[in-house]
Amino acid sequence: MTRKMNKTSATASPQETSKQFTWRTLGVFWLLSLLLLLSSLSLPDETVTVLDGRHETALLTQSQWIVPAIQWEPIDTLAQLPHWIFALAGSFLIALLGWRHLQTFPISVILLAIIGLSLEMQPENLIQGIILLGFIYALDQQTLPGRKLLVLGGGMAISILLTIEFGYVAIYCLLLLLPGLFRHYSWKLGAGILAAGLIFLVAGIQFPSWLSTALRPISWISVPNIIDLLPSSASLINNGHVTLGNFLLVLLLGYCLWKTVTDQESFHYPLLLIPLGIACGHYLWLCAFSIAVGIKPNQSIIPSARINHLVLLGSLLFGGVYFSVNTSLTLGFILRDSSSGRFVDPARWSTRGRVMLMDLEQSKDWQTQSLQRKYTLLLDDRWETGGVLYRKYAGFRRDLNEGRADSYLLSDDSWGGYKRELKAWAPSLLVTNSNNLHDIRRLSLSPHWSLLGIDSRKTIFGYQKDKSNRSQSQLAYSLLTHLEWPQGKNGIFPRKHFRCNHMGRVITGFESTVRDPVPLCCLEIFTTSRQ
């Protein structure tokens, strides 16, 4: 793209025009990112978890590392936020990244990066991104190696307090700083590094779970069957479902690599994290964001107002089209529409007990306080502690999916069959992804499980022998039976509003006096969701 200087008006100076353009561009970046974040599957008023909360799993005897900040009541209340607040904050974070590179990246690259980051951003990435961005900005202010080391220590301390991915932050910071610091090596620096290493070692011995959490960016390699249970950890190389966001993030990484290798004399060491992002999809966003925020290309690009306006408008159009599918939801939220749908909320059921997740990605959905009061997960997505059981868990999951209740001999001379685990682990609820129609069908035919609830994201089965599941099981049965064979007249059935659209709503009631295909369509829609 041909870069052109800004054309100035008769009254405004080039600097003022450039400044206006910069602020307008920041606004566009923010709006684009906001539109994309609001176009996700989460509803605007739905609660999302931004801070890694308390985890207790039934199968692990050792306790997991919990971010210390969660112990403090005010922070704990902020651990879960409405999705729209997360979207506002996350979009601003991403916009700042784009704004940071306005002078060094072509506008098209920035926009593609914003799109990729916005599409793939998860709620837990917010805190991680803020820490990394804050760290980079703080570092930019410092020139002395000692000061930089202090910033490094401060950044590490904050990340340990606020996120479980402090291991990644540590590796990133070390890769960013140490090569430069070693060029200006002094005994003070050496002592500082030695002291930090000792502190790390002592902390690891004192808190083994802390050490295992610190090693998360590495330990995933050795966890068996992690892809079965955590599909997000799959590599992009052999993942058949590469999304647009993933693709754009890889392009961003490629661009950063190109910029560094071709422009600079010294190597930007955080680029060594690119294999991690590609080999483990869980780290792709973090990798792309951290590398993009830390890179400092030599050449500056003067943003050209005229041509780039078109590109910015085009990106907003793209964002608007992406967001358009959620327009009614967002409008409903803004207008305080009380009949807006919700997902199935097991916290409101009479059930309680242990929960088996067929897809451990859904662990975060069970971190709300209301759910944690009633339910305990068998295992969650904390592979650094639960990874030792992942193989057995995956085998149990496979046996459930295939309906293999009774014992059978496996090729490694161990025993399969889910009955023994069912007795030992005693799950009350079994939660599967609603996209997984094959598993839903098989579990529906199982003599051990009965359907309790279904929405576009998850399908919940209850163990039939668990008495606490009975009332919900009866409710679900009567509801689904009526859906399949709707009949009745005005005034006989509860007059609750029944919603159904492409997003898939749980049925809270029905108002139907005429047999029509809407309930049947709704069942089909419930089992599909936008990828």
Next chain:
Amino acid sequence: MVNAKGYRRLFLALLACLGASLLLNRGRSREEELPRHVVNQHNGWAESNTCYDCHVEVDGFVGTGHGETLQPAGSEVSLKLLRQIASSPALQDKGIQIEERGDEVYAIHTDQQGTQEIRLDWCFGSGLHARTWVGTLGDSWGATDQVEFRWTWYNHLDDFGLTPGQPEEQMPGYFGHLGVLYDHPKTRRCFACHTTRLPIDEGRIDFSHMVTGIQCQRCHGPQEKHVQSEGEISEHSWVGIDHVESVNRCAQCHRRAEELEDEQIHPDNSFLARFQPIGLTNSACFNSEKMTCMTCHDPHLPLAKQKLDGIWQCTQCHDGTAENYGLCGAGQLDDCMSCHMPKIKDETPLLFTDHWIRVRSDKGEIHDKKDE
């Protein structure tokens, strides 16, 4: 402008990134595959008849119940029995007839409401007790389901009767008069206990590569390496296992106690006689930690050749030398089985030896007479 040096550096950097990613990816892919059911393994199988080339001591295995526990419905043995349906006193008024269409066998039911038919594909059972037929069909997902024929041939009746487990009143639906439709998990379990090798792909059983009957490799595992190395490589999964594990190996088909409800396991439940490991593991004899199925049985020989009449099995332990291993308190010195392991009949016409070895409550009077 980017010079050649820059492009070279870029190329090397991209190559390094890709290589590192592949290395990380490969490092974990080896651990991903879960172990399979022994019968579902893809590889490592030797040809079934190669065992006999060297292991001549198992020549007689072919005639065992294990070896003949599954055969095609169109086999000579199976057809001979099916043809008796027409003249079976038990099925006179059931409206069932068998029709052979080329290589296929069909069971047909006719009544006033119409005609139903199923193709019979397989004949389960060695015939020592009974034989039951099933027809296989695919479900909407391509997985293999089965219809279990309603009528079973019983050896000691030499006639047909209701298949064990099927309801007295026929099930509703098309197959009701002909049998019960079972879904894939049940189908897989049935075939897994009557085959040595059972290839399954996404729920569909590959019958063309299935190895029928319980052959050597069903218990000893795939022995391709053993055959190819002419015996140099010898991997025995039975070596070093304890008596509980030994019984559990047999019990994966002959049933384990944990597969029943606790309330079903009591001495007066005649249904348990069919599942020998359940009775055995509840026996006082089993607590000695020496007893396994192989204490009395040699699975390589037909039952008739195992010399199971007699007391040699019992006197291996009950030789009168130790206090706990006394001989019969009722003075029976040539027959333990009649009292301690009699044949039991449950609701079905099947007769099974009760492996719950104990002083039975219905035989108590024999001991009382002795005391007198």
